[in-house]
Amino acid sequence: MTTSIKDVARAAGVSPATVSRALGKGPVSEALRAQVLEAVRATGYRPNLAARRLRSQESGTIGLVLADIGNPFFTGVARAVEAAAYEAGLRVLLCNTDEDPAREAAYLALMQEERVAGLILAPTRITAEGLAEAPPAMPVVLIDRPGPPGLFDSVLLDNAGASAALVDHLVAQGYRRIAGLFGQTSGTGVERAEGYRAAMARHGLAPALRFVLPQAEAAETGFAALCQEGQPEAMIASNSLLLMGLLRAARGAGLRIPTDLALAGFDNEPWTGLVEPGVTVIEQPLEAIGRQAMALLFERLRTPAAPIRKVMLSGRAVLRGSTASVRARLHNSTKTPPPSSFTL
Amino acid sequence: MTTSIKDVARAAGVSPATVSRALGKGPVSEALRAQVLEAVRATGYRPNLAARRLRSQESGTIGLVLADIGNPFFTGVARAVEAAAYEAGLRVLLCNTDEDPAREAAYLALMQEERVAGLILAPTRITAEGLAEAPPAMPVVLIDRPGPPGLFDSVLLDNAGASAALVDHLVAQGYRRIAGLFGQTSGTGVERAEGYRAAMARHGLAPALRFVLPQAEAAETGFAALCQEGQPEAMIASNSLLLMGLLRAARGAGLRIPTDLALAGFDNEPWTGLVEPGVTVIEQPLEAIGRQAMALLFERLRTPAAPIRKVMLSGRAVLRGSTASVRARLHNSTKTPPPSSFTL
């Protein structure tokens, strides 16, 4: 049997209510507070959160439902969310769906049962669609991935713009046959594909793209498929897992980067700068995404009827050797260009 | 106001107790169960977990307290733990301490307040020491990092053996001046350092080692320090963040791997195979560590008085170009040797 507030009250010679007040913010005389604190120490008392939540009808918790805890993008965002929540005196319930809509549904149900105050969610496409018909009971902020338009607050990257920036950069470097590989489980993959399509069209170039599962293995299959449809000079991947898969596949095929194939993608993970000749990527502002999501959630909790807000953040292009210019390729320069970056 | 079990009972024309039984495993007639399920659907009822836990005195939850959610080692273990917990019908409360003993203490307190059934913990050295005097109220399984001997179930890598294997391999490849960089916040760093020391002594070689914070930046400082004390031919890092820092620093210093400096470390992360010429590492069995930890926890919950168990798992050495033999270096071979591996 664990010690309860009654035990502490008895030990301190006060009522349970006084113990509660001494531990919380109620008005208590300094003398009694000291007695209570001493009794807490003596008994080793730890309040029972289940009881507290049941009585106060507040969970003091927000939910964070992510698609892939192995993806540094999401762990980075999770860090920021947790820091912001901590500063606000809230706990974070973190769940990992592994891109599985069934698990996603189970976790959304769990969040209701936990009575979390609000939810930050990176939904798969399937869940995102269902969100319109069966919205969760609590405020929701979508991150990274779009949902049904106008229904939920959201924090998104300017995905179309970012894809277009990559295409523009590749074209400026002299590439023409640019293929794209995009994740099929997320709305983000779709948006990035659209940006790619639009940019290719703007340059009068023919798009060549494929949607695959967002895994390195799937990327290797996609690589083969893209190669068959007309010898691309460059490839774009819509996330870092796919990017890694493309790099591996290119290596496996004996292609040299960027001499035989240029490469660009999303997320400035450490390895993209470590691998020779460095991989050009769009860096996403992880910290800002997490903070902004929390800010939107707080404001929604404060004023539930406020209009829906969609915040679009810009990425930063980090240019590296994997997209060195065609001229540099022709001169057979093996030197890595100095990395540079610009904000979209 | 959210709908409660009473609302469902009223809608179904039964008592709250019957609703509870219909949703749980109590004996209910099929007719009533159907009525209840229909009423649940109609009302959109979601049980309140706080109330359920308070009444049943079971949280149905285990705690997982990790040192660094950005470290793929921990996310890998977390995946396995979560999968095993899910199969057992338990939830996982995941917390990230960022190697901060203060946060660690706060989370341990939280776990008590949540009344989790048990705890899986990767403690910092400071917390590990304190564990002996103030043990948590629930069963604890330590992972990755040792605690006070004989007090807690634990799942550890054979750290000393793994370090020794790296030293042996380097010596066999012809290296003599082998330096080591170890994380200072974890007992694991200490054990790996001891294994390194012992192996160096066995080979009659002088050790040169430093303890630093387990961060890539700290590794770059440590690199400089190690270089000053006598031009190492090879370096070992006790985790992947340090390993990455060493690689960066070596590159920054214009050193070529392994021609000017051989490199080896822990954790077979994707980038270690992607970076030229490939980095030799000890791969840890993430899945097995997580599963084994859950198994120990379950058995402890079943038989609390059973003797303490310490499970040591072996790593797998993945040999890559970063530790190519001295002979190969002298012949100036730039070919990457075919990667190979062996179990310790």
Add this chain to the structure above:
DNA sequence: TTGAAAGCGCTAACAG
């Protein structure tokens, strides 16, 4: 098999 009643541990409302 079902319902009524009690109570898990806590805090909020109300007296004093």
Add this chain to the structure above:
DNA sequence: CTGTTAGCGCTTTCAA
């Protein structure tokens, strides 16, 4: 400022 009382939503006796 402090104590008494009630009740959050649920499950679990105990009767029927």
